[in-house]
Amino acid sequence: MYLRKIILAVLLLGLVIGGIFVYYVYGVFFSPNTAFQNEEAFVYIPSNATISDLEERLGPLLKDYASFEAVAKRKQYTERIKGGKYVLRKGMNNNEITNTLRSGNTPVKVSFNNQESLETLAGRVAQQIEADSLSLLNAFRDLTFLKEQDVNIDSSLGLYIPNSYEFFWNTSGVDFRDRMVKEYQRFWNEERRNKARSIGLSPAQVTSLAAIVHKESAKVDERPRVAGVYLNRLRKGMLLQADPTVIYALKRQLNNFDTIIRRVLFKDLTIDSPYNTYKYGGIPPGPITMPDISAVDAVLNAEEHEYYYFVANVENFGYHKFAKNLQQHNRNKEQYIRWINSQNINR
Template identity: 65%
Template sequence: MYIKRILLIIVIAGLIGGGIFAYTVYNAIFAPNTSFENNEAYLYIPSDADFSEVRELVAPLLENMESFEQVAQRKGYISNIRGGKYAIKKGANNNDIINSLRSQNIPVKVAFNNQETIADLAGRISMQIEPDSLALLEAFTSEEFLKVNGFNKNTQLAMYIPNSYEFFWNTSADEFRERMLKEYNRFWTDARLEKAKALNLTPAEVITLASVVHKETAKVDERPRVAGVYLNRLRRGILLQADPTVIYAIKKHTNNFNAIIKRVLYKDLELDSPYNTYKYAGLPPGPIAMPDITAIDAVLNPEKHDYLYFVANVENFGYHKFAKTLAQHNRNKAQYVQWINAQKIKR
């Protein structure tokens, strides 16, 4: 009888111990383990991170780090860290958290437009995905890549069509560049290529002219008319005489793209730069900024007219007055000069 009691006690103790162990394991795996109030929290895990870095990143979001580590060890996550952006839902348990960090890399929206230089673009992208601006700039300006794909240091910005794209946060600089090349080729449909050919322009030249149109007017409905003026001048062999190209030439010459220039002076027109379309015929060597798609399509679908000149319309700000003759243009220009002098805009 005594032995039976001892055996019974041992069995009961075993059941209790096993129950406690099972409860502990269950609690570690399936009990909620988050400490934040929002519906979701996001982790950005670097591509080369080890588990110590993950611990540091996730610690502020968890109630119990020890149980998280235990589950991470059992599920093999500690030796299989993957970079990316991950979501942790409020009230998630360790099992859910580890599953998310193992396989649920979330895409991010990457958007860019209006960048004036390739360095500006690299800086803009570096704020949205993992690679820093130096890594991106090195990828963007690779001479081998540019040469193989028909670009050069002057036209390299033309490859990046401004829009919003989905990427994984841990996309590398080279992967980003290759994706943008695909998007560029996708943008240039057969229809767009035919329109460029009809204008006797290459895609890069279309984008170069579009960058001038983009800088000349922010009014989307006016861009086809402005594009028509420049195309008329190109066809007739007339200098473009576009003020935005002079402004770009000044910024490039002084290496100061942050300069604000509201007025082009006569002395500026003497600057010896291939971007100065008052001195050099035809298009500048490459884009003077990143034109948006409306400006590109304005060049491909220009308004047909006989205008050769235009100047800011001080009676309808944001728009321009167009002229077919120099005499008419000079009258329009005089009105503009009178207004700008009254504003005391010196530069």
């Protein structure tokens, strides 16, 4: 009888301890453990993160980081921490948080446009993914890569088609660059390549000309007409004489693309640069900016006309007045010069 009581007591004690253990384990695994009040919170885990890195980024978002770490270790996540952007929802438990960090890497949207150099492109992209601007720039400038793509430093900006793309936040500089090459090849499909051939230009030349068109007119509906002017000049063997190329040449000379130049002076037209289309014939050796897709398509679908000149229309700002001959153009230009002088724009 006494032995039976002892056995019963031990069984009851075991049940109590087991119940407490189960309750503790359930609480650690399945009790809500988020400390933020918003419906969602984002956590960015760097590549090659350590447990310390994990605690630094995740700790402020949790009520009890130690309980999370216990679950993460139990599920062997801490042995294989994965970089990326992760979305935590309010009220998540440690089990859900760990599962999210193991397999819930969420893409980020990367957008860029109108960059004038590889440096500014790298800086823009580095604001949106883990890779820093230096690693991106090194990837862009890699000589083996440039040779494989049959481009040089000057023309390589054209490889990056401005748009919005989805990337994982922990994308490296090389992976970003290689993805952009695939996007470039997708953009330059057979239809666009055929159109380029029909006007006697390569995709790289189209991009460089589109960059000028982009700078000349912010009006998408006017760009095919502007493109038609430059194609007419090329066919006739005329200099392009595009002011934006002179501005770009000046910025390169100053090594400062943040310089604001609102007026091209006569002395600027003599600058010795292959980008100065008042001095050198043909299309510049590379794009003076990253042209919008609309500008590229404007060149490929240029308006057919007999215009060879254009100047800003001060009666309809943003647009231009077009002329078929120099006499008509000079009349239009006089009106523009009178207006710009009245604005006291000296540079």
